[in-house]
Amino acid sequence: MESQPHELINEVHVIVVPYPIQGHINPMLQFSKQLASRGLKVTLATTLAFSSKFTHSEHSISIETISDGNNANENTNSKNIAAYTEKFDLIAPQSLAQLIETKIELGHNIKCIIYDSVLPWGLEVARKYGVYGASFITQSCIVSLIYYQVYKGILRAPIQEPWQGVFTNDTPLLIEAREMPSFVYQVGLYPSLEKFVLNQFRNYGQADWRFFNTIDHLECEIILDVKSINESNPAQPFNLPSKTPELTGLDPTIQPHAPICRIGSGLVQSALDYAWV
16 A cells, blocks of 8 residues: 555545535535634535536636436426435435545545535535534524424424424524524425425534534624533534634725615614614
8 A cells, every 4th residue: 555645634625515505505614714724624515507617716626526327408497406406315425425435545634524404414424424524504503403403393394373483402492483494484385495404403413513603792682592512422612713804805996886885874873783684
């Protein structure tokens, strides 16, 4: 057996696997860059349809292609998501396994698979190779908590009352029914998407880590609730060192547009601290 480069053996390598739609790839791409900026080697594994769209600005991470059974011109949308997801869940785990085996053969020190929460099979792949499995939830904590409680039958959908209590560790959080996620407020609107978002909790509590795309100061109490979900083994806390994220691609000479100014003016007049949109 050939000896492997010393730097590959000692360099911690993380593989990130987003679901191949833009709203899931973007937050996981930014998270990947944050991990890379802290000295980790990061590979983002995505489909052929998306891998060709990345530019050299992503040079801090590696982009690898995994198969979804489609060609580069095929993509997913709300109309065919059920058929696409069924095919993706069948083919992508095998393709990801092949990528991991290739990296291991080359001497890469694979330590963790960070998978999109809507791809729960990512944890099964991680367990197969004896590495950590981390679930990345692209939506806010409150939305995730609502979906989880619907999945467990704690909340009944559709919502029948004008107000609905979302159960937390302390007291129920009252939310107006029309402000609930559409899959909960009006069941059957998009049945394939309902199954898609609820299935992410199949092995949710078994992940070694869970990452949320949120702002901790806005959801501090809800974060405690989602962290406490433990179905088999505890989810370990994992905090990145405090660092202000850099905003790239912004021209500082560009003046704010009028709509932004109007939003700011509205905030001042309303005496609210922030607008969550």
